[in-house]
Amino acid sequence: MTTYCNTDTRAIRRASDAPGQGKSVSFFRPEVDVYEDDAGFRILADVPGATADSIELDFDGDTLTLTARVPQRTPESARMLLAEHQVGDYRRAFRFDHSVNKDAAAAEFVNGVLTVTVPKIESARTRKVPITIG
């Protein structure tokens, strides 16, 4: 039996992600790493085939939604020899608590990987209190 690495996440087409649109829209769910430190959050998402122009990041309340449009790369007339992955749009959402500064969020796209940084607001950061010895 052959197991494909990305079957678990990539190949799951989610038709339920677009409620109320009247038509079934399906997306791939990109694999992500999420880190948090004192300054804020860092999200890395594998979105091969997307371009900087095709990626949208929208904050709605405390939810950040990542959407990326991915065009088909195989010509329609292609005579397929091997078909192990499908190509399609990406979507994934992240919910933050109220401690992030949405306006200062930034994103960078390099080699098919999107990096999003979302800083925490000042008051949510841990503050070190200097102790002076009197």
Next chain:
Amino acid sequence: MLTLLNRPTMELTRPFAEFDRLFDGLVGAMTRPWAIPGWQTCLFPTLNAWHDDKAMYVEAELPGFRVEDIDVSVRGEELTVRGRREIGQAPEGTNVIRQERWSGEFERTIRLPFPVEADNMTATLKDGVLTLTLPKPAEIMPRKIRVKQG
């Protein structure tokens, strides 16, 4: 059709991979006695391949790879793609909330369905997608034969 010759030579380090394998082993052993833990590894990267009159094309999704991380070679009838990606350790003081992206090495070999001009092979890496173009030699390109009026 292409023949898949092998699995990745090295295990890809993915979170829960060990659990998946154990689970596969436990459940698999009940339903499929031949499913021994560790025997199953996943294929990476997945490949799409197609051809037209001029060439064969092979495509792999390799996000986060740089050109120097990938090695492509053709030997006889076999095409091999090797690569490596390091995610790196999270710096100290960083809380890892989620880690789904893998790091490690891979190697995949496929058998080519027809001879190709390996010297004229091209590889492009764009936005995390590797595309190989393997031109067909002139002798296997389709030829139109003109029908003469008798």
